[in-house]
Amino acid sequence: MEVDKSLISALIEAALSADYTGVRRLGVQIAKGLSEQNDIEGAKALQSLLRRRGVPLQASGYAEALPRDAGSRLPLIEEGQWPTTPVMMGGQAGHTVSQFIEDAQHIDLLTQKGVSARLGLLIYGPPGTGKTLLAGHIAASLKRPFYIARLDSLISSRLGETAKNIREIFDFVPARNAVLFLDEMDAVAKIRDDRHELGELKRVVNTVLQGLDSLTDDVVTIGATNHPHLLDPAIWRRFPYKVELGLPDQDVRTSLWQHFLYQDGDTHRDHALLLSRVSEGLNGADIENIALAARRRAILGNREPSLSQILMAVRGSRAGSPQLLDNRELDTADKKALTQMLDEIGDVSQAEIGEIVGVSRQMVHRYLKEAEHG
Template structure:
């Protein structure tokens, strides 16, 4: 490839996605791990793509992201919106030919850990386009006028590329302009963002994301025809995530998947993934499966954005009672089955519930 580092990354991304589609998750992660090393010898050869940079720090304003090696787990509504958006993006040329405005943008909003960045990369992968992620640490400058200049530089860079521009944390550069607490400089930045979005050719797909949709300027909302709120995962999505990340789609663990999905209500997708991968690390390093009650306690002790990672320590009596009560209340599991899951007698399981006032 003539030491073309950018092309190496893109082809590597294709290989990682192909491995993931073939259910070779380990191979996909291995390829991505190599790509993340950023190939210092190739970069030194001078063939890396020239990215726009901040004039003072010389840091790049965007970086090319990687296509994901794991699937995106979406609710039915978000899945429909995403499918329509991808279909339109794949047919931009036809839409433009028929005189239908084809400039496409999708705005994602939702709590942290709900998969906004993953979904943006997933869309780029399905469109088979590179994804350019804006780096806010480089974009925002303390020098008067530099931030707006950097914003213009990013849009000028994207104008000549058929790629996906991902504007994460958009509220940092696109706050509502009547905010009396903001300086005039940031209000000018918002105008620059709007002008940049309007200047892009139809061939550029833009995806924005924010954790704080109420902070965005109304004019920003109008620039994105497609909008999707990514909620915390529902029961079916949680089931799919536990099945994929923890049990590698092992059909024999369906009962355990169902239990975990019910008691993990309120957790984000990132929380489920982190708990699952932590459990798998323990199993690999310890050479033995992690007891199921320890997994249940980890899910129960977690809060959205703050997962409690599982370990092998012996559970205390109050912890065992907490798990038993949760199995009864949240998963509607009978006493005999609770005893089996906890590895105790039916009488002990009944005692746990009775002490909490939940005996059948």
């Protein structure tokens, strides 16, 4: 597969300069290009190489000076990699994200015309719905470094230290033409009239507001929270773009199963659709974990993924708590439970149920009769 020659030249230049961050960023960009050209194996090999060779590059003398907590000396911010896992969304959320990316790509023109807006996007929704993944994709679309600040980890027991940590993050990012991702915003941006909170934490909220206000219009800031109702109203006003990520609908669930379990092949489209119907209520991370567990069992067992075992794993899963399947054969109780589940979703004939469960159509009929009579 052909790769952009300018990326290769930039990669070599970064390597000769012992620029660890640059090598990793360009390597991820090349891997993403390979993936887009359907060279999945090449992309995976490059990603593996980047992970394995990172430490020697750092040891060569280059290390980015990230801001650190004064007490623990742990970094306050980390540089994330651009994701290669696709983000699947649609409707109003997809439209808002596309608009946000378009505005960020043309910020110079908008500024020149006097209509630039603060590039702030707030993503909210339950865990596992892809907030960090979406933020990483936005950084990749803009071809900007991706810095992650997990705000729940910045809180210090030392008086004034939390506010100082937050100020250091907002001082660090502007000169780097990066995307700043503020994760777990509810940890430090709670409603200021909460009587249960100490004055120190209320001052922290003001520090966050001051930090956001200090950023120039070209800085891209993305906030995320699982608990939007806890955020101070002034925080909401600092983010003109807002996206709610809920649990995936059936079309998105079908795409998730198709990608993570069947690697976007068309031969198992009916299976992916069936799985999408029985996995209602699960989030994207749950589906990814179940699908990858099934592929691991299939690879190690040198066989195709077992649809019946995957269905049983989905049956035993709850949002945020996926049940990972194993190689155990289905016993009679499992077969009865699976038969009843497939019958309840409708549009699946008894012959099809028998093929999935591994029993005759007559046995399917018997199982359903037994269930009907308790």
